[in-house]
Amino acid sequence: MKNGNYAMYLRKSRADREAEARGEMETLARHEKLLFETAKRMQITVSAVYKEIVSGETISARPVMQKLLAEIEQGIWDGVLVVEVERLARGDTIDQGIVSQAFKLSDTKIITPVKIYDPNNEFDEEYFEFGLFMSRREYNTIKRRLQRGRLASVREGKYVGNRPPYGYERVKIPNDKGFTLSPLPEQAKIVKYVYDLYAYGLDGEEMGTAKIVRKLNDLQIPTQSGGKWIPPTIRDMLYNPVYIGKLRWNRRAATKKVCDGKITYSRPAAKEYEICDGLHPAIIDLETFKICQKKLSKNQSRPISLNKTIKNPLGGLVICSKCGHRMVRRPYSKTGQRSTLICPYTHCDNVSSPLEDVETMVLEAIADIVKNERIEPTTSVIHSDTIDILKDALKNQETSLETLQKQQNSLYDLLEQGIYTTDVFLERSNTLKDQINTASASIQDLKRKISAEQNRLKVQADFIPKCEYLLDVYDTLDAPEKNRILKELIDHIDYLKEEKNVPFTKKDAKVFIHVYPKTPE
Incomplete structure (x- = not known):
């Protein structure tokens, strides 16, 4: 052994x-x-x-x-x-x-x-x-x-979560096991402000979650993590009975399901869950909370159709250059206007554009890539030579590792013969172990480099023909197929538009996009 x-x-x-x-x-x-x-x-x-x-x-x-x-x-x-x-x-x-x-x-x-x-x-x-x-x-x-x-x-009214909700801090219960919640005065004021805005409006104006988000961000009030507010955060706050002194149990229990042969976890919101009286004090009065729940019930999000198909060819690809979130398609089916590409986060002032216009710009960028970055035959020869050099280096490292392992095995013989004391044995063993680890790391690194070079050759050989194929057949494809092929070719697209179009003029505001193709560096 x-x-x-x-x-x-x-x-x-x-x-x-x-x-x-x-x-x-x-x-x-x-x-x-x-x-x-x-x-x-x-x-x-x-x-x-x-x-x-x-x-x-x-x-x-x-x-x-x-x-x-x-x-x-x-x-x-x-x-x-x-x-x-x-x-x-x-x-x-x-x-x-x-x-x-x-x-x-x-x-x-x-x-x-x-x-x-x-x-x-x-x-x-x-x-x-x-x-x-x-x-x-x-x-x-x-x-x-x-x-x-x-x-x-x-x-028993104790708080068992690790992260307290906005407006509270988690505190140890005196002379007892467990934790409860204690209001943070500054954050508690913001919670009450949000509930009052949603329940009673501001200066006679109804305040939905999007308007409340704009208001909080304009006032430069940070979220719990220090970032910007978004509508889902406000909705979660308005739904949460913790602010009237209650606790929820199993509202988002972890569930398992098999997807593509792998077990995945999700935390869907449960329709039925347990609500208990908490030991912590309430921030919101019951009347205001009920008014908010009634308004929320009238503004339920539309259920997602199970048969929903992709209608945005650029779905999941375009990134807002200002806030870093993925941009989405906004349809205008009732008015007959063209669909636009927008940043869905209300605090972001990146200006939207017609989806068709951005799509055209992306195709022009791909055409430029085909024109300017066609792989020369000499490039493939250089990469093939690099692979051969890396394989020779790998063989040398594997030989070196084998020699080091033999040396380490012989240490036990020297220990048994009394040539080495235990301290000397451990010192030499650790030294050889470090050398073995270094050689092993070098072997793994060389294997990764060889694999990367082989993949680079394959991608280079396939990328330009795929781009040319897409440009030839693009107009004949439906949105899901366009999106599938674009995702094979493009890692992501940065989008920036600083100004709005001026009505009744032929000149539109400048749009900047940067396409990042899935080609080797």
Whole structure:
């Protein structure tokens, strides 16, 4: 075993975090020390240490685990040291199956301080899978206990969120567990101002969320994050019963769904959720809150059609140069006017333009790219030579890495023969480890560069013909197809228009766009 290539995987569990909160030793450092002692006892050379800071439920939420699994599948590691098998996968059966299969197909051993698991030994495999099953069962039990505890706290009037709503700060409850909310005087004034504007208007004028946003931004009142106000933020504030001394539970519970073969998470607003009396004081009186709810119910957003098709060929591509948000299409079907491209954020003064005009400018920019940036044959030859040079450098680094690993393996012989003391052994081992890490990093960097050069050649060969094809057939395509092809060719488009068009004149205000194509640098 000692001549193999081994990695170490460290991850905190929820129980570890609770233990640290009680003042116990930092978990990863303790586990790392234990596994290095195990490696020394088994004469195993650890080439890499992977530390997972997050405690995600699924593999998709654990980037370090994803990287380790990818390397395991490539056969890089002969074994992985871990404190217990439960640290590898605590998610659902799909994730556990992915982990089990990766170790089994690559014949990678799992090494713990008490046992070595061979995934291709039927008894070890059964023991390993049973360990994962028990881990999942324990995780679900802990999660249910935590959820029950959080719900019980909400019903007691305690605030269980990490981030307080605008207008409040989160404070510890004296002589009790948990937190409640305390009004922040300056922000509380703004909350009351927003509710009064929406409920009663200003100087006889009705004030909707867009007008309130303009008013707050004109007064240079910052949001909780220090940015500009937008209508959705105001609507969320007006809907939130926290301002009348209530608490909501499970209004936006996390839900899972499978999209394109991957598990994705979303937090849709629930139609039914629990509302409890809070321990915190109200900022808004009940009468004003009811008036706002009545007005909000009359101004519900239109439901999004499930069969909605793309009508904006530039959808998702055009970026407002002033505020950085994506610009959208505004139709004028009732008046017969042409659709315009606008920045949807009310605080932004970037002027809109007819969508067709911007579309024409984008096509002209693509035509210029075709004219000015056609790839010369010599360019492809240069990139091919670069790839050959990089491959030679990669081969040299791999040879160097192999030599360093042999040197590190021989350290154990010198230790056993008494030539090296433990201190000298560890010093030399760490030095070689640093050299191995440097060589490994250089290998990965060279592989990335080779892949980038190969991709550059491919994109260069495909990009101009795709542009020419788009220009030839553009007028025959529908909006979704135009948008699909444009997104293949363009990363994004910056848009700027400082002045409005002057009515009854033939001269329009200047529009500036900058098209960023998906071509290699």
